Amino acid sequence: MTSSWNVFQTTIARPVSLAGIGVHSGKDVHATFLPADPDSGVVLRRVFDNGRTHDIRAVSAQVASTDLSTVLSRDGITIGTVEHLMAAFAGLGVDNVVVELDGGEVPIMDGSAEAFVEAIDSVGLSEQDVKRRFIRVRKPVRVEMGGSWGEFVPHDGQRFEIEIDFDSPVIGRQNFESDLDPATFRSALARSRTFGFMRDVERLWAAGYALGASLENSVVVADDDRVINVEGLRFKDEFVRHKALDAVGDLALAGAPFIGCFRSYRGGHKLNALALKALLDDLSAYDVVEAPGRRDVRRRRGDVVAINAPAFAPWTL
Structure with missing residues (x-):
């Protein structure tokens, strides 16, 4: 890898x-x-x-x-x-x-x-x-939910390809595609903020949600489709970047970093969880692999070594 x-x-x-x-x-x-x-x-x-x-x-x-x-x-x-x-x-x-x-x-x-x-x-x-262990995707695994879908596919690295499509002119259709490493996470995703619509506020409050939400911790889209935060957006496509940030966090619940590509269209927390469960439930869809030690000169730099998956199952209780 x-x-x-x-x-x-x-x-x-x-x-x-x-x-x-x-x-x-x-x-x-x-x-x-x-x-x-x-x-x-x-x-x-x-x-x-x-x-x-x-x-x-x-x-x-x-x-x-x-x-x-x-x-x-x-x-x-x-x-x-x-x-x-x-x-x-x-x-x-x-x-x-x-x-x-x-x-x-x-x-x-x-x-x-x-x-x-x-x-x-x-x-x-x-x-x-x-040594660090990884979950390596071996074959495509896909889930669908209404008009949304998410899938894992094999890839040499850890990659996210996230697409959103909102019926809102200020958001619309946005894509984020990138391999992920610490430098990319810092520069491209870490600062992207959660967002919501002013029209949903009263409904959420009535249901006991968003009681701590404010312009200090959320990007808010007004009913006339404009961002009302005084400082505006941190990225032109901050909305999809935040969805990618959410996906990174939700998929970290695998218990180990994955080697593969995660793609989603109109995804969210539920879809991320369903896709991860589908992957981990299919034992033929992944290997658990271990990175080589620094002094292991028999392997090329970047190689990974398959190990016995049942011996390492961080995603279980």
Whole structure:
């Protein structure tokens, strides 16, 4: 595989904290990132006022809801809006980390992954003495939902091809296509913000959603099809870039980075989850592979080595 991904797994070098509000709950949330052992993956730890903690592994088996955000659950405890945080970890190549949260939702920050990237950058990454493993797509896997579809296809690298099509002149039809590595994630996706329509606000509030949404953390399209944020858009095609950011985060719930191309048309959290489940449910559709060690001179640089998939299944409980 040709990419700039590390051969070895990483964790953050030391703890780092940040705080914000939940976009749906409207409640203050503090988050602390902690270094974690190799092969532990991303663990979200709910910390309660009485000191009790509850861990939820950030894997697809724990997805409980995909309505407007991706929500994970275990034993009745939920943590919502995980997608931007997971995108930051996946985009920067953070394999193992514990995230302590004193609320039931990851803080929305400015609606993008930028604050999480800055937090990770402020402490740096620590390389671990265990090779990184990848899920390599071997054959096409496709799901359809109404007029939307998503699919994985083989590709030498990790690639996203995302297309959206909104009945709104300010958005319309937009495409984002790129191989993904940390540099591309930082420059092309991390700063893209979540978005919504003014016409939907009252309905969402009545349903208990978007209670913390504001122009500080969302791009808002008015009824007359204009962006009402004073600063405007960060990218001309910020809408599709954010959909790609969401896809990076949702697919990180595979539990390991994938080697392949993910394509979607008019996708969202539900479609991303269905496509990932379809891939992982078909054992003939992928291999689990391991990058070679630095001193393994028998293999060409960039090669991967197939290993026994049942021995490494981070996407399971």
